[in-house]
Amino acid sequence: MSEHFLVTGGNRLEGEVVVGGAKNSVLKLMAAALLAEGTTVVTNCPDILDVPLMAEVLRGLGCEVELEGSEVRITTPAEPKYRADFDAVKQFRASVCVLGPLVARCRRAVVALPGGDAIGSRPLDMHQSGLRLLGARSEIEHGCVVAEADDLHGANIRLVFPSVGATENILMAAVLARGETVIDNAAREPEIVDLCNMLNQMGAKVSGGGSTTLTIQGVRKLEPTTHRVIGDRIVAATWGVAASMTRGDVRVRGVNHKHLGLVLDKLRLAGAEVTPEVDGFRVIQRERPKAINFATLPYPGFPTDLQPMAIGLAAVADGTSMITENVFESRFRFVEEMIRLGADARTDGHHAVIRGVPVLSSAPVWSSDIRAGAGLVLAGLVADGVTEVHDIFHIDRGYPRFVENLRGLGGVIERVSTE
Template identity: 45%
Template sequence: MDSIVVRRSGELRGTIPIAGAKNTCLKLMGAALLSEEPLTLTNVPRLSDVRTLTQLLESLGVEVAPLAEGQTLVLSAADLTSTTADYEIVRKLRASFNVLGPLIGRTGEAVVSLPGGCAIGARKVDFHIAGLEAMGATVELRDGYVHARGDLKGAEIEFPFASVGATENVMCAAVLARGTTVIRNAAREPDTKALADCLIAMGADIEGAGTSEIVVRGVDRLHGTTHRVITDRIELGTYMIAPAIAGGSVELLGGRRDLVGALCDKMEEAGIGIEETEAGLRVTHAGGPVRSVDVTTAPFPGFPTDLQAQMMALMVFAEGTSVLEETIFENRFMHAPELIRMGADIDVSGGTARVTGVDGLRGAPVMATDLRASFSLILAGLRAEGETRVARVYHLDRGYERVVQKLSGVGATIERVRDDG
């Protein structure tokens, strides 16, 4: 098992290329199930989650070409051999559950393992099931699997909460259904709009993606297409925080403010400079303490829950006290005790964390508890005295590619080491 070792690095300067969006890519890969013709994806990130979903799609009969130079992936679902998504794969990757909509939309049936809980909360699938039932599917839960069957027809669906996964599952199921489906209180995330854009390029009739109401008019079939995966807004936001903590000036290639507007607003409020460039976004922190700011996570375009841990790492060094409120997932302050081990002053009560800035942190052995938490510890280590050793970085490999190369390329002192034993 590997660890990441970070030492106090000084100012960061240079450029960091931002990869294709993990969450978008996984949903686009599932969309390949909707057509007999190949779907070609470009700008695919090289991540363990992509490999896991590849394994699942291959178990369903999808032919997946190896990731080629230029990060291109070709998926052909001409001859599906199964409509069962097995627990042994789904348990490794919650996004696997989103093959449910494409499978029942294409074949009229699907058997998909319930993904279960995870380190940051239960993340129930009730909305997914209710949406499919509204479209005429018969859904049963047996032995830990969702058994769905039916000839889908258009329906009006309103989610109690703007669930990204449920919006995307229902949208994929609706593109081949009879009639028109209206999804209200739909998720507005860039990932959801990017999925809709790809489906439209494949021949789907979708309006309103990126707003709270999506209208899907069913078509007879979808064809293949070539589609580029959008910039990963969570990776973008993560690396934006690095120079804010360590100081310096870094240009994030491929970055767009519209993807991380809420983060930009909070960072500027804290005194960090953000500039749009021809190639992306430049983040500059000329020195001195940052100002404390309060953050409440919310569905897009609000502050992303997936950037809350990284923002906490920044607030550890801020003047004054900041309040971070987590409204999306329970148990998403598991990184706080690890930051406290390094000398942070954090008080967690339920879904709220009060962070009082300190003069500095001390490096320590810490443990990654989930994907985003692992990077918050690396960020804190950029400014901590001594050595910070982050264990369990297999979490990191699920969502970030070439971390050591990207950070060392702008001056960070960081390496990946093999743990003894």
């Protein structure tokens, strides 16, 4: 059986939506549980497909994992297994985040090269070079990342790009290394800060979270902890953009609005009234959005994960927008699907020029990744007729209760199963 969405356009989104824990944080926090023997509890976990997938990866490494509501309990043995096999890892990219913890705990790791979204090349060179500087040997062998270390020691590591994944893996390996590690040009995302906070709760000595330089004083042992995942800023921003595209009025709760400073500023430039609140923000768009330019950059820049939503907004805005993708080269595959929906768009290298039209036209479209899928649904909300969105399993990997939340705001969407 396969499933697709039928999205009926023309409704203004209104109401309140509560955001769960961040997908881009929870999976790394679950992996961090490998660093300490005993039971670690992660709360405010989103109800998305990737959480049980990560649970299967951890079970394959010898952990006991219990999922109950928004809570995950991970009991890590004294001697975890060090091999994350292909069947468990192939389904999603974030599975590679077990590499650093396994090298730290077991002094060796064999992790199958991960699968995930089709958004371009995301090599593991920086992950491997960082581990090598910490004293590990690391190669790609038979479709797996293989790493071994007789001992791990502190090092000065400068990333050529502030990669989130490389920062996380090197950080989690360094917390149990001997001596001091400094990671320069580290990723600054709020999800990195969340991981640093959890590691410190476990007894690590990490400073500089949220800055370009992380300093880690290695310790001999970590202890299990209980930690609450931060709110998902990408999901929150998706609902904010949806409000702007549909000329709606949506209050988003469960997220720190400070994590979305530039995104909310862009919505203001598009003509929305944006009000920060204690546990979120409110977006009201009274007229047709105005055309604005977007350029994706590492945090605190505009997130590449929101590029499809930016294109969707530009597609119905008044005027011409330019979208520049500086992070993942294949994300503009989304533009081809938007053209099916009647968007006036063209691409040139890592630029897309979008001339807004008043209303898009419904058509069958296909998701290539999590964010593209959500972006296509948003586009369907401002198209005439009924839009079919296929390969929606991607959306289920990143957006909890997507249909229920959208219907709660007044959107018309139906999940359809077919042979």
